Amino acid sequence: MIAALREAVVRGGLLTRIGLALFAACFFVYLFGPLVLMGITAFNSSAFPRVSPWECFSVEWFEVLRNDQTLVEGLRNSVFIGIGVVALAVPIGLAGALMLMQINQRVRPWYYTVVISPILVPGVVLGISTLVFWDRVGIMFNASHETFFYNGFFLTIVGQATFISAYSMLVFISRLQRFDPALEEAALDLGATHVQTFRKVLLPFLKPAIASAAVLAFLASFENYNTTVFTIVSESTLTTVLASKVRYGINPSISALAVIIVVVTLLGAAVFEVVKRREQKAARESEKVARGEVPARARRKPLLLDPAMFLILAVFVAGLGTVYFAGTVGVEECKAAVKEEKQRVAQERVRKLQQQRMFQRAAPVAGEGEGEGGSAPAAPQAQREDSSGFESIFAPQNLKEQVESGPPAAGTESFQGIFAPENLESQSGAGQ
Amino acid sequence: MALVRHLQNFFRRNGAALSVFLLGAVGFWILFMIVLPQLFMVDFSFRVNLPPPKWGTPEHHYTLEHYRYMVYGSAGSESSFNVIDLQVFFKTIVAAIFVTIFDVALCYPIAYYLAQVAHGGWARLMVLSLIVPFWVNEILRAFAFRIIFGASGVLNKGLMALGIIDEPYDFIRENFALYAGLGYAFILLMIFPIYNAIESLDKNQIEAARDLGSPWWRIHWRVVIPFAKPGITSGCTMVFMLTAGALAAPQILGGPSSLWFTQIIYQAFNQAGNWSRGSAYAIILLASCIALVLLLMRAFKVRLGEIAR
Numbered sequence: 001m002i003a004a005l006r007e008a009v010v011r012g013g014l015l016t017r018i019g020l021a022l023f024a025a026c027f028f029v030y031l032f033g034p035l036v037l038m039g040i041t042a043f044n045s046s047a048f049p050r051v052s053p054w055e056c057f058s059v060e061w062f063e064v065l066r067n068d069q070t071l072v073e074g075l076r077n078s079v080f081i082g083i084g085v086v087a088l089a090v091p092i093g094l095a096g097a098l099m100l101m102q103i104n105q106r107v108r109p110w111y112y113t114v115v116i117s118p119i120l121v122p123g124v125v126l127g128i129s130t131l132v133f134w135d136r137v138g139i140m141f142n143a144s145h146e147t148f149f150y151n152g153f154f155l156t157i158v159g160q161a162t163f164i165s166a167y168s169m170l171v172f173i174s175r176l177q178r179f180d181p182a183l184e185e186a187a188l189d190l191g192a193t194h195v196q197t198f199r200k201v202l203l204p205f206l207k208p209a210i211a212s213a214a215v216l217a218f219l220a221s222f223e224n225y226n227t228t229v230f231t232i233v234s235e236s237t238l239t240t241v242l243a244s245k246v247r248y249g250i251n252p253s254i255s256a257l258a259v260i261i262v263v264v265t266l267l268g269a270a271v272f273e274v275v276k277r278r279e280q281k282a283a284r285e286s287e288k289v290a291r292g293e294v295p296a297r298a299r300r301k302p303l304l305l306d307p308a309m310f311l312i313l314a315v316f317v318a319g320l321g322t323v324y325f326a327g328t329v330g331v332e333e334c335k336a337a338v339k340e341e342k343q344r345v346a347q348e349r350v351r352k353l354q355q356q357r358m359f360q361r362a363a364p365v366a367g368e369g370e371g372e373g374g375s376a377p378a379a380p381q382a383q384r385e386d387s388s389g390f391e392s393i394f395a396p397q398n399l400k401e402q403v404e405s406g407p408p409a410a411g412t413e414s415f416q417g418i419f420a421p422e423n424l425e426s427q428s429g430a431g432q
Numbered sequence: 433m434a435l436v437r438h439l440q441n442f443f444r445r446n447g448a449a450l451s452v453f454l455l456g457a458v459g460f461w462i463l464f465m466i467v468l469p470q471l472f473m474v475d476f477s478f479r480v481n482l483p484p485p486k487w488g489t490p491e492h493h494y495t496l497e498h499y500r501y502m503v504y505g506s507a508g509s510e511s512s513f514n515v516i517d518l519q520v521f522f523k524t525i526v527a528a529i530f531v532t533i534f535d536v537a538l539c540y541p542i543a544y545y546l547a548q549v550a551h552g553g554w555a556r557l558m559v560l561s562l563i564v565p566f567w568v569n570e571i572l573r574a575f576a577f578r579i580i581f582g583a584s585g586v587l588n589k590g591l592m593a594l595g596i597i598d599e600p601y602d603f604i605r606e607n608f609a610l611y612a613g614l615g616y617a618f619i620l621l622m623i624f625p626i627y628n629a630i631e632s633l634d635k636n637q638i639e640a641a642r643d644l645g646s647p648w649w650r651i652h653w654r655v656v657i658p659f660a661k662p663g664i665t666s667g668c669t670m671v672f673m674l675t676a677g678a679l680a681a682p683q684i685l686g687g688p689s690s691l692w693f694t695q696i697i698y699q700a701f702n703q704a705g706n707w708s709r710g711s712a713y714a715i716i717l718l719a720s721c722i723a724l725v726l727l728l729m730r731a732f733k734v735r736l737g738e739i740a741r
């Protein structure tokens with residue numbers, strides 16, 4: 001056993017593995033830490049997004065988010081622009097990929113460099129060039145400012161599609177590399193027209209790539225900022241609204257939005273995984289059926305009745321219910337308590353500050369040579385300075401009552417107990 | 433003539449409808465979305481700054497003033513160089529280089545782990561968890577770093593609780609938040625190219641090197657890294673270009689007194705209303721980034737064709 005361990009260490013395998021695993025752990029903390037912390041702030045009732053001090057578990061920021069008109073409008077515009085970008089970028093990307101397959105060998109590297117360049121060009125540059133170009137084209141046609149040349153939606157869709165088309169082209173290229181051209185040739189030989197071949201052979205083969213290119217295009221459009229901020233002109237999208245919100249005053253409703261996005265993403269990923277596994281299973285089964293090992297089943301279970309799918313949905317709904325319940329029930333009481341506590345702390349601080357000032361005024365004259373603890377000699381001085389509040393200051397019974405009755409409303413009255421020894425001690429501790 | 437023959441061939445192979453679609457879509461893309469806008473921007477950057485109604489009139493003549501301004505500043509200023517803009521420009525480039533180096537160092541081991549060590553469901557889970565954070569908006573990610581690095585943020589609270597510091601440290605002013613956020617922003621674009629490259633490396637090569645007594649670092653230095661060089665280069669290129677051209681993270685995480693070069697461009701457009709100068713600065717940024725990337729690629733002996741696989 002030990003020998004085996006030493007062997008593993010000597011071969012470097014074990015140490016490397018442990019080192020790598022540790023590194024990976026750190027890496028994933030860097031990856032998820034910020035998002036987790038941001039998620040936590042979404043549920044803290046504190047008006048500033050923070051983890052500590054923790055006030056109350058609440059879902060009020062989701063409510064704030066829902067009622068935020070500018071955000072909702074930005075979201076609507078983002079979805080609209082995203083659909084526009086998908087409609088423009090996916091066909092262009094498909095055409096670009098098909099063109100790459102056919103283009104003359106000598107032109108090919110140049111063509112590839114040109115169409116791939118929008119990915120590397122900074123988004124800021126793309127936004128500016130789109131804005132300037134269509135503006136000048138508009139001038140050439142003497143178009144009025146209501147025409148699409150100056151429309152934020154049009155400019156943004158075109159500007160984003162410039163580089164998103166290149167993304168979707170990459171998706172199509174990787175799929176096309178696995179396409180067998182013999183299929184196309186066979187269809188043509190059997191008398192299909194070009195359009196028929198395209199529609200019945202190539203497009204079905206590319207269907208998964210079209211779906212993933214569309215999803216990718218929508219997401220890329222949805223979260224784009226650098227290009228959009230120049231081309232959007234007077235409209236707004238979710239990202240531009242968010243950016244201005246984050247820059248000028250922030251509250252946790254932005255964290256709440258992040259929570260929603262993360263949850264939707266996780267849900268989507270889980271569903272995607274289940275669907276993929278089902279497909280793999282179905283493929284294995286149909287293989288078995290083809291070999292005649294098992295009889296064909298009449299129908300597959302619908303997706304919603306799949307146990308894994310059911311589990312995911314159940315966990316999601318239960319989690320949502322729990323969070324909603326915990327975040328709405330008893331929040332008002334908790335917030336009232338927190339507010340009270342805050343007021344108490346604030347008063348305490350004011351009291352201490354005033355006490356301190358008082359003490360400083362009193363100490364330098366009377367406390368000289370005596371040090372910090374000179375309580376008794378300080379008394380005459382205090383009496384001279386203020387005759388009303390400190391009259392019965394040295395009456396023991398009075399003192400005790402004062403201290404125990406706790407802090408009354410901040411004011412001169414509360415300073416009656418100032419020279420009680422125990423008070424002083426806490427004082428000098430706080431003062432230093 | 434050759435062109436006509438090619439076109440005829442093209443039409444015969446694809447049929448009329450498909451040919452028109454292909455040529456139309458690709459033509460629109462290349463002409464009206466890529467090439468002409470860039471050319472117009474270049475043209476615009478060489479013209480004097482005038483209010484929009486006067487564009488295209490004879491008054492709107494060519495000039496070098498915006499490029500001159502970037503180097504020498506306005507004629508009336510005291511210093512002979514435009515110190516502010518030049519400083520920001522070089523700071524942006526240098527910082528982007530360091531962010532890229534940081535990302536390589538961070539992502540190479542992970543990509544190696546994913547491609548060679550992890551397998552099965554575990555590897556799939558890791559890939560999935562790599563992707564999930566990047567579905568969250570860029571701005572929200574920057575916002576998360578603000579929560580961490582703010583004056584009353586998690587980091588300051590934690591350090592104060594541990595007694596390491598007494599007063600909140602201004603991470604945002606010192607640009608810590610900015611660099612952490614920028615390093616985070618494009619991790620995915622560094623990992624996947626490297627991962628793709630390493631994944632196609634035959635495990636036997638590593639085994640052979642190990643059996644011949646090579647220590648782990650030499651295996652990486654002599655076997656894995658040379659093999660993954662195209663992937664590393666393309667990851668670095670993307671991360672560097674995107675970092676130098678980032679706008680959201682600097683706007684949100686940048687300190688009050690420090691600017692990123694894209695912010696100067698943004699100001700020229702949206703605050704100064706000087707589109708020509710903004711265009712000129714954008715071209716300067718683009719040209720210097722491309723020049724730097726090509727230079728480094730030559731230094732590391734990588735050809736452009738190798739990256740674009």
